[in-house]
Amino acid sequence: MGARKYASVVILQHIMAIIITDECINCGACEPECPNNAIYEAGLEWTISQGTGVKGSFTMADGRIVDANEKFAPISSEVYFIVPDKCTECTGFHEEPQCAAVCPVDCCVPDPDHVESKEVLLDRKERLHL
Ligand code: SF4
Numbered sequence: 001m002g003a004r005k006y007a008s009v010v011i012l013q014h015i016m017a018i019i020i021t022d023e024c025i026n027c028g029a030c031e032p033e034c035p036n037n038a039i040y041e042a043g044l045e046w047t048i049s050q051g052t053g054v055k056g057s058f059t060m061a062d063g064r065i066v067d068a069n070e071k072f073a074p075i076s077s078e079v080y081f082i083v084p085d086k087c088t089e090c091t092g093f094h095e096e097p098q099c100a101a102v103c104p105v106d107c108c109v110p111d112p113d114h115v116e117s118k119e120v121l122l123d124r125k126e127r128l129h130l
């Protein structure tokens, strides 16, 4: 019973992007750990090109094609946030999400609104680091 429950948790952790909850204390520890520069301080605009190898256009998860240098509005003005289109759950770099590993208040958690397969995450990693 216990082992089956644990297995379910592991599977869930490997098919969802990560989101930062409003429990975040804005310590900044996670931001430098992200291999994709997907983490931003509250209130900052973000681009696909920042901290990645992307130049020219980039296809987002919803199919939109955007300019890599296009500036997007902050996702949160209160706490640090993760850009879903830049998060690969650290696939291809680390065994586990690095933001979650360093967060002192455990507020980097799987995002049920962004369920993605390992293949999709790996493809994003390849496209972000050409
Ligand atoms: S899971 Fe990895 S890629 Fe995603 S935001 Fe956290 S550190 Fe970045």
Ligand code: SF4
Pocket: 020, 023, 024, 025, 026, 027, 028, 029, 030, 031, 080, 099, 102, 103, 104, 105, 106, 107, 108
């Ligand atoms: S490490 Fe955790 S508490 Fe600190 S900024 Fe990142 S998400 Fe917020």
